[in-house]
Amino acid sequence: MRAIFLQLFDLVYREETLLNVIKSVTRNGRSIVLTAVLALILVYLFSIVGYIFFKDDFILEVDRISNATQSEDSGGSLAGEFLSTGMCQGGIDENCSTNAQQEELGIDSEDESNMERTCDSLLMCIVTVLSHGLRSGGGVGDVLRKPSKEEPLFAARVIYDLLFFFMVIIIVLNLIFGVIIDTFADLRSEKQKKEEILKTTCFICGLERDKFDNKTVTFEEHIKEEHNMWHYLYFIVLVKVKDSTEYTGPESYVAEMIKEHNLDWFPRMRAMSLVSSDSEGEQNEIRNLQEKLESTMRLVVNLSGQLTELKEQMTEQRKQKQRIGLLGHPPHLNINPQQPA
Template sequence: MQIINYIQICVFGLTVYAFFNPYIYAVILLDIIKRSEDLQNIIKSITSNGRNLAIFTFLGFIGLLVYAIIAFSNFEQFFDDEGGVYGSTFILAVTSTINLGLRNGGGLGDALKQYPSPDSQAQLYWGRYFFDFTFFIIFNILFIQIIFGIILDTFGELRDERQALVKEIEGKCFVCSQDKNDIETKYILITYQRSEGVALSYIFRTQCISYAVLHYIHQEKKFK
């Protein structure tokens, strides 16, 4: 409840500030997250597992740093400052590796200059080949897919918990915590006993009395 009040106070403050800066109205549109339970679950799938995501992202950053060192040490001539792939300094090489390596579909190899000749520079060619190939496999396929997998698994767990909660709310009694099917079965049995069961019981008792009378008459005739 306190969190909801805090959000409402923030929205009110942004609304007041929007009179002086109309662009704030775009931020207020994020209020739809508070109104949509599905969007809240999507946000929770990221924030509830934030620690694991942060640790894995840090591990990925270390891997990118290692590849940036390799690229700056061995393939500095393939950086193109004129094309926006800056590599004149180590810091620029790191930023270019992280930025262009993750955003390009083929990894960092798509951003660097063309391959050297495999005939005249065979060692440099094969070094660049394995560098680009391993970068693409590790980061553009495995790293990003693992992050998406963590988010999707968390979202699936939240969805299962939500479905289990809804099933428990709809399928159990709030008072006695019994299943709905058990309650309906007991109700049907009680109703049967109070309606059809009474008639059948009456017929059964009538048959028993008739049998007892016939047995008594038969015994009387036998002794006579």
């Protein structure tokens, strides 16, 4: 039986969701404890007020255990109960005063045996307010006697019930529930982030999925073949079980690193497929640059040839204009070389 009990706790330890439920209470335990201390202080204050002003309202219905079996064994306890009842009816017993008070408060004689005063001492008031007040949806007012509007302390009783309901039930208890719910939400977010990291990040090298976009090796091929974490685990086990005299060079290096708890032998942020693809990419970029440079040089040569031809044409046109200017005569000068001036 004890083994089964421990195995059930092992199930909680193995299931991460159940473990987060427990952590939601224990992670922010200090905040929860301090809020609970505040609740206890408020319960203590309300118990003092109830003990001083509303002692007669703390009359609760109880379910007593039948003593029929015990009366048969002891013999005569039932007779004692009948005698006490008769003495009470005759006014001899001192408990008749308590019964009279209950009759004044409107309690029937039939339900008298099931009713009990729970605030005759401060300790009982604290226990009643703590037990029944916190477990009732409307606070301690749900379990106390319903007062009449003609009573002098009716307004005070209404204020007492409302203050307990708002301060303890609504504010303090919801603070505790809020801390637990927020912690559980944070733990669930952390779990989702861990799952996302495991899906999009290589466990060995730490490279993310987007690093393998437009590469020769996909991310799935990388984590299954190139950096398979189980292969690394098998290699560590091999190094530990293998005789040190039979180590190869890499195995000796890895064994020394494992002994020192050093993980520098892991290819952090590196991958052979990315290195090869990066080198090929650099070579392709160099070829592209060379081709662009050659095409630019050819364009420059063509432009220089066109500029040379244009320069020659301009020079030829300038020479022709100079010849025309030397051989031609202006139209406004009438010079006859045969007639002297």
